[in-house]
Amino acid sequence: MPTRALGATSLVIALSLALSSCGLIRDLDPEHTQEEPAAEEPTQEVSAEDVELPFVRQGRMFVEGGNDVAVEISVKALENNGEYLMLDISRNILEYITGEDVTYAGAPLRLVDPVSGEVLLPITSEEHGEPYGSYFIEGSELTPVHEEIPSPIRRYFPAPSEDVEFLTLTGATAGHVPGIPVSYVDEFTDLPEPDVHDYIDPETWLMDNELPEELVYPETPPEPGLDTTGSVQSMESFVDTTTASTTRAGDREVIALHADNMFAFDEAEPTDEAAGTIREAAQSLRENLVEGAEITIIGHTDGKGADDYNQTLSRERAEAVRELLEEELGTGFTLTTEGRGSDELLAQEGGNDDEQARARNRRVEFSYEVPMGQTGSEEGGSGLDAAKRHVGAPAPYYEELDPFTTVTHNDLDLNVYPMVRDGAYLFQVVGFQNSTLSDLEADLDGDEASLPGSPQQYTEGTMGGFRLEEPDSGIIRYVIRIRTAEGEYEDFADQILTLSPGEEYLALSVFPAPGPEVEEMTLYAGAFGEIPAVPVR
Incomplete structure (x- = not known):
């Protein structure tokens, strides 16, 4: 490889990779050839000690201001090491990047415990705002670009709350990489050689020697005792039926009974049908909780009417449900009630789906905590279908999947791959492909992208309109939301940006898993419409 200058003539690229969280400084080379290294075959075994790395993924990287x-x-x-995770990965850019002031705009790097739903992010230094791990100039996001030369990169994460054998990697063009074995060590493995600074001067950005086949960057590991709570997030799921819905986030679960099925208009006296619904809810609580647990019963109304009236009605409905629930559960649980009126609307009222939105907001909730390690009810229980938790083993690593089908919307092809069951979740990979000869904006909006009266936070984002339906039961499963340490939300689905012609851009969306007997699901893919019988691996 010829010697390259990295100085004033270079293109400066502020490429904040979620993978490396490093910007890139261009090393100019008029010649470019692409050689795709072959992926090694991993061994898929139950024990983490027997699984061989590396795991390899290829994808396209969104690059604003330049070519993808x-x-x-x-x-x-x-x-x-008991306090932190050290992720050692290698990034190889397979094509020549052009453009100035280029910015990476893909999904962030995440490590996921697919059983508990815990999400881990790279730990960031408070001193300079960059992640702990590999760097070229410490505290700077800038790093050289090396096409077709693998650049090993380390990133540090909080250790998961529970000892686990396998974790799943998502984001940063990696897509879905399940079954990564966790090695428990006293000390992290030392960096190998050679150091990139043996070849590139960090003061002048000039190359002194021909680059080797693989480079190593220096690193700053986190010191012991850091507060990492900001790097720990949780997945929030939403499962919906005509009778009830269940929201899960970390160790908090909320079962919401649709009030219109239980109360007449403006009434707080339960209907005859309400007893059956409460009986199913009580069975779900027995399956989900240990005796003695605390359950808060919360009444909600829609946004119509005076605040005082709504507050009173919601409290009276919560009290009526508590009395019925206590008859079913007995005295083994602590039951408290609250009325919140119209303070916490789930669906946005006043739109074309106003009637359905108001019905969604009229509800009575059961809120309680479940230990993170508890896997949920046995199959075939007589409780509410929406309240059943389905937690399997972490998925093994797989090299590739073949598309199940392809659908088209406005010159945009969607390649739909089989879903992969990973722990308590389904990971759905799709490929967006521009069939025109010019750049194309992915337009996935439209009224058909969501059901009338859907909760607003589960239908936002490029792929937020995606949802799954079980063919036999009709249960609806929405895209997972990630709750940040600041209490904000983002959907666990990749954002789709401007698409270049011809190339496939893989994107990931995540859903709560159905029972193990479900072998296929109907995917509602926003503007692409209904896609039946998508297989579940």
Whole structure:
């Protein structure tokens, strides 16, 4: 490889990779050839000690201000020293990047415990705002670009709350990489050689020697005792039926009974049908909780009417439900009630789906905590279908999947891949492909993208309109939301940006898993419409 200058003539690229959280400084080379290294075959075994790395993924990287490029990510190691995780990966840019002031705009890097739903983010230094781990100039987001030369990168994460054998990697063009074995160590593995600074001067950005086949960047590991709560998030799921819905986030679960099925208009006296619904809810609570648990019963109204009236009605309905629930559960649980009127609307009222939105907001909730390690009810219970938790083993690593089908909307092809059951979740990979000869904006909006009266926070984002339906039961499963440490939400679905012609851009969306007997699901893919019988691996 010829010697390259990295000085004033270079293109400066502020490429904040979620993977490396590093900007890129261009190393100019008029010649470019692409050689795609072959992925190694991993061993898929139940024990983490027997699984061989690396795991390899290829995808296209969104690059604003320049050309999108193919990137290969190799997962080389994941070590746990009891306080932190060290992720050792390698990034190989397979195509030549052009453009100035280029910015990466893809999904952030995440490690996920697919059983508990805990989400871990790279730990960031308070001193300079960059993640702990690999750097070229410490505290700077800038790093050189090396096409077709793998650049090993380390990132540090909080250790998961529970000891786990496998974690799942998502984001940063890696897509869905399940079954990464966790190695428990006393000390993290030392960096190998050679150091990138043996070849590139960080003061002048000039290359002194021909680059080797693989580079190593220096790193700053986190010091012991850091507060990492801001790097720990939880997945929030939403499962819906005509009778009830269930929201889960971390160790908090909320079963919401649709009030219109239980009360007449403006009434607080339960209907005859309400007793059956309460009986099913009580069975779900027995299956989900240990005796002695605290359950808060919360009444809600829609936005119509005076605040005082709504507050009174919601409290009276909560009290009526408590009396019925106590008859079913007995005295083994602590039951408290609250009325919140119209203070916490789930669906936005006043739109074309106003009637359905108001019906969604009229509800009575059961709120309680479940230990993170508890896997839920046995199959075939007689409780509410929406309240059943389905937690399987972490998925093993897989190299690739073939598309199940392709659908088209406004010159945009959607390649739908089989869903992968991973712990308590389904990971759905789709491929967006521009069939025109010019750049194309992905337009996935439209009234058909969501059901009337859907909760607003589960229908936002590019792929927020995606949802799953079980063919036999009709249960609806929405895209997972991630709750940040600040209490804000983002959907666990990749954002789709401007698409270049011809190339496929893989994107990931995540849903709560159905029971193990479900082998296929109907995918409602926003503007692409209904896609039946998508297989579940």
